[in-house]
Amino acid sequence: MKYNSILAVLVLFTACTGNHEQIHADADSATAVEVQKVTAQTVPNVITLSGSIEGKTTVKLGFMVPGKIEYIAVKEGSQVTKDQLLANLEPTNYTIAKQLSDVQENAAQDEFNRLDQLYKRGSLSESDHTKASFSLQQAKLQQKLENKNLTDTKLYAPLTGILLNRQAEAGEIIAAGTPLFVIADIQHVIVTAFIPEGELHHVTIGQQAAISIAALNKKFTGKITEVGAIADATSRAFTIKAEIANNDMLIRPGMIAEVQLNGNSDSMGILVPAESVIHDVDNQSYIYVVDEATHKAFRRKVSLGSMIDNKLQIIAGLSAGEVIVTAGQSKLTDGVSITVVK
Template sequence: MELMTTKKHAALNILIGLTVVLFFAACAGKTHETDSGADSTISVKTETVTTTPITNEITLSGNIEGTTTVKLGFMVPGKINLISSKVGEFVSKGQLIASLEATNYALNKQLADVQMNEVKDEYNRLKLLHGRGSLSESDFSKMNASLQKAQVQQKLEMKNLNDTRLYTPISGVLLSKQAEAGEIIGAGTQLFVVSDIRKVTVLAFVPEGELGGLHIGQEASISITALGKTFAGKITEVGAVADAASRAFTVKIGVDNVGLHIRPGMIAEARISASGQKEGILLSAESIINDSGNQSYVYVTDKAGRKAFKRKVSLGKMSANKIEILSGLSIGESVVVSGQSKLSDGSSITIMK
């Protein structure tokens, strides 16, 4: 009987012990779940959406051109015997750039001179006869016409001889050379390009919707990536007729090229501050995320600041190192500006102060 009582007490003690173990295990599980829940909360920084004055700035991309650019070639055919300048060198107005072998043209000029002298001597002899009445008016008129032809031929051969020497009509930089000494070229072939780049022009196109904010004399900031520099410029021309295909207008901006470092063909970005300002929403670029479909979105917090939700937004222009938000946000909402890369739609958050 005592043995049975002892066994009952032992079984009861084991049961009590198991109950206690299970109780503490359950408590530990709850604690672990609580800790896991705390660990899933993501710390972020937020910013309240407000309006900011935005300067109405127009940004245009364009190409650099010389103020005046000329394409040069010989008026007569021949063999090039001299090219005096190299590409990239500065040439002055009236400077010799190239010349042709002139022997044939010089001989033609001498022949024209001889013919002119012969005709002139004959003219003078017949003029005396005409004055004495020994020569008819008709014969003297024919002689006079022959003299005029000889004079014209002499001038033509002189011009051809002079055209074997090519001079630049402007001061500038030799941009292009399409021939070498020894080559035989035809009349009118374009061989050289000279451009006056002491002042250059940025040629850009502006949409018709932004044309109203531009006028001649307006200042512009010109950035040239190839040089890593920014230059001051002014609008010199605003197109009056739109391009039929793009519906854009041409705009020309003059820039002083001190040191001749800016060269035609370079790409330039022009920033022009149009008149007036507007109010808009600006966010730092880091707070905006683009998905695989190139859709832009931000994370907006709920009123309690405990969760973050994705919100699609439409972007405008860059302004003061921030991006303009055209639609998707309202004034007073709270947007995540730091830590958003770890978030997903509906994530639990903790807002850092």
Template sequence: MPNVHRLLAAVALAACGGSACSSADARDTRAPQSAPLRAVEVQPVRAVDETSAIPASGILEATRTIDIAFQIPGKVTAVVTDEGAEIREGALVAAVDSTDTKLSLERARISLQRNAEELVRLRALHASGSLAPNDLEKATAAEQTAVVNVAQAQKQLRDARLYSPISGVVARRAIDPGETAAPGVPVFTIAQLDPMELRVGIPEADVGSVRVGQRATVTVPALGGRELTGRVTLVGVTADPTTRTYTTKITLPNADRALRVGMVAEARIAGSTRVRALTIPGGAIVRDAEGATLAFVLDGASATVHARRVEIGAPRGLSVEILSGLREGDLVVVGGQHDIRDGMKVRATRQEGS
């Protein structure tokens, strides 16, 4: 019986040298699978033919800003508009108590009537030779003074009501009902916001190429890169002593009131020559630890991305001009660029529509 057990053990040991043990060894020595490649989207650098342009940046301003004030003192009885409200030229904005002014006007009218009647009577006497010329002159002067007093009282009554001199938006309100208005102290600021103006500074090297009436393309970052077309309406004739630039104004339509005072905007004032510009989507630009602007470029042969330092120019809507660092046709990473590094192998697909 012991011989039988030893025989079975030998058979089992022999079996272990066969296929079962070989499979186990294969599992133990097989190399681990590599991590999946990072997926990115790419788009070629595009070249566009366009007219040359002078870049500039600045701040949006109201075309006109007017402070308005009462011309007479009085207690404010009505305020009919508020900050941010649209207002039309000639619309009432506030009023002060006009009770005393109305009484003054009534007294002036009564005095005028009396002086006019007296002048008629004295003229008749003068015609009959019963009145000295000096007395007639005094009566005439009194009647004329009464006319002036009526006109002044009428003006004071009109001045008790404050009207907007322009169409625009109420930018500031500094008075409430019940308060006392002082003559000449501004209580409202009215801003004309359509059109708007972009004030930029043009370097002396470029100002000679800028003319009133030139077209300008303006991009507003705060509005998602929205582009508008405007016209140059003013070119300064003296340079700012600090920046050595010439103030230039570009007028822009603003019917929907999307543009607001104080927004930053980028302008490109159209020139007269044709140039070829390279553009890529603005989102493709990334920055390294030092703040330098980079773009990842795909090497199609090796499926590897390389970081390229680029110099960017003016924005073009959602795209940006590339001044150096890329060539037309280079495949730049426009999706997944924040999850890759220089020299990484990737799985790239063309962005739809590129």
């Protein structure tokens, strides 16, 4: 009997010791994290769109006559002013043609003057006088045409802007009407973006838009100038355009811009720190939610809305009053024990 009592004490002692060691083991394996209780707050109805920059006016230029390019005055990226010479063709053929037309016009004028005197004296028929008049008119028109062709061997900028593209080099032989240069007026630029049809009712002509350009690390204020009338057949999105004043000429066509528009009304919602949201390999977003009773963190899928002041709006998957992990979540796995640090 005495032996059985001693054995029972040893078993009880061993069990207590084992539980104590397990508690310490759990505490030692818990991951330290920072947490935050989620609260409902006013969420501005902000629509964020991605867009691209283009010049307010963009023109393609080419020579009206064929020929060999003799000279190009500007390089890609250069600023040009209205009526500045861009390039010219080798003009010899057109100069000779113009001189020949001058000779023909002078000969036709002399012939008409001589026949006109005869006509006035009654020594020339009406028909011959008319033929001489038509010959003179034809010579004058040919002279104007050759003069225009010679003038068209020089290409001038039709507006002040920047040379975006040059598709020719000196020495090349080009055909009439071939687009060789692209110039854009960038004193004002246009941001083109696409907005889902469900958000279209938030946009009006003349509405202000906050525009961020990452390449310049700057923000600008623009104005909506155009709202598309027809949705894209695939995306069901509409085109909108916003105009920005480019006073310092820093904004260039092709840059990426972020457009933010204020909706018609604010609403209550949940905002969490952006760093608390984790994305898996399938680009699914999730947050670790804390079970305060068991001191464990569980992974939960969430649906994201807009980014507002470095916080992400949670559309679904999270409720006010719940506690989430805001730091240390990269070390967690689903259901792991945690310890909260201040």
